[in-house]
Amino acid sequence: PAPPTLRAFVALAPPDEAKDELARALRPAYAAHPRLRWNRIEDWHITLAFLGEVPATAVPPLHAALADRAAGQPALRLGLQGGGHFDGRLLWSGVGGDLDGLHRLAAEVRALVRALGLDYRDRPLHPHLTLARARRDDPTGVPAGAAALTAFTGRPWWTPRLHLVGSSALRGPEPLRYRDLASWPLAV
Ligand code: 2AM
Numbered sequence: 043p044a045p046p047t048l049r050a051f052v053a054l055a056p057p058d059e060a061k062d063e064l065a066r067a068l069r070p071a072y073a074a075h076p077r078l079r080w081n082r083i084e085d086w087h088i089t090l091a092f093l094g095e096v097p098a099t100a101v102p103p104l105h106a107a108l109a110d111r112a113a114g115q116p117a118l119r120l121g122l123q124g125g126g127h128f129d130g131r132l133l134w135s136g137v138g139g140d141l142d143g144l145h146r147l148a149a150e151v152r153a154l155v156r157a158l159g160l161d162y163r164d165r166p167l168h169p170h171l172t173l174a175r176a177r178r179d180d181p182t183g184v185p186a187g188a189a190a191l192t193a194f195t196g197r198p199w200w201t202p203r204l205h206l207v208g209s210s211a212l213r214g215p216e217p218l219r220y221r222d223l224a225s226w227p228l229a230v
Contacts, residue, residue: 048096049209050223052108052151053087054144056122056171060199061086064122064135067194068173068187075183078133078174085220087207088120088137088171090148091155094162104206105224107154111147112204112226118143121198122171125191133187134170139198144169151204203227 056064061083072080096104124136137144148167155162176184205225 048098048101048223050093050096051089051207051209052091052093052155053089053205053207054118054120054201055087055203055205056120056196057199057202060122060196063196064194067191067196071187071190075174075180075187077177077180078183078187079177080174081172082219086171086173087205087220088144088169090144090167090204091151092162092164093155093160096160100158100160103158104155104160107158108151108204108206108224109226111150111154112228115147115204115228116143117200117202117228117230118147119198120144120201122196123194125173125188125194126170127184127188130181130184131176132172133174133176133184133191134172135191135194137169137171138195141169200230201228 065083093104118140120137120139122135123138125134126136127133145167148169152164174184174187203225206223207220208223210219210221
C-alpha cells in the first residue's frame with residue numbers, strides 16, 4: 043500500500059471580525075447567486091504555499107520549521123479589499139495592506155518547504171481569498187459576484203497566526219473542506 047500522505051497548504055486566515063464584515067458585504071451576492079459553490083466562511087484563508095501531498099514522515103520537521111518561521115515573523119497588517127475572478131470560474135476577494143511583507147513571508151515559507159525536500163509545484167503568488175466556484179452550467183454568477191466586490195474595502199487587521207491546513211481529498215459537487223492541522227502565533 044502507498045504510504046500515508048496528507049494534502050496540505052500553508053495559509054493566513056483573517057480574524058472573525060474581518061470575515062463577518064466581508065460576509066455582510068456578500069449577502070446580496072449570496073442571495074443573487076445561490077447556485078455558486080460558496081466556500082464555508084470557516085474555511086476562508088489566504089494561501090501562502092500549496093504543499094500537495096505531504097508524506098507523514100515530513101510532518102514533524104514541517105511543523106518545527108513553520109513554528110520557527112512564525113516565531114520570527116512580525117504580525118502583518120492586512121485587509122480584505124476588492125475582488126475578481128479567475129476565468130469566470132473562481133470568485134476571490136483581494137488582499138491589501140502589507141503585500142510586500144506577505145510576499146516575503148510566502149517566499150520564505152516556500153523556501154523552507156523546498157529545503158525539507160517536499161515535492162511540490164506551486165503557482166506564482168497572487169494573494170487572494172477564494173469565495174466561490176462556478177458550476178459548469180452557471181457562467182454568470184462569478185463575474186457578477188466579482189463586480190459586486192470591487193467597491194468593498196474591509197477594515198485592516200493584524201494577522202494573528204500562521205496555519206497549516208489540510209484539504210480533504212474528496213472531490214465532487216460540494217466545495218472542498220479544510221481543517222486546521224496546526225497553527226502558530228506570529229511574533230507581536
Ligand atoms: P485557490 O484558493 O485559488 O483554489 C487549497 O487547495 C489551497 O491551495 C487553495 O487556496 C488553492 O488556491 C491553493 N493552491 C495553490 N496552488 C495550488 C495547486 N497547484 N493545486 C491546488 N491548490 C492550490
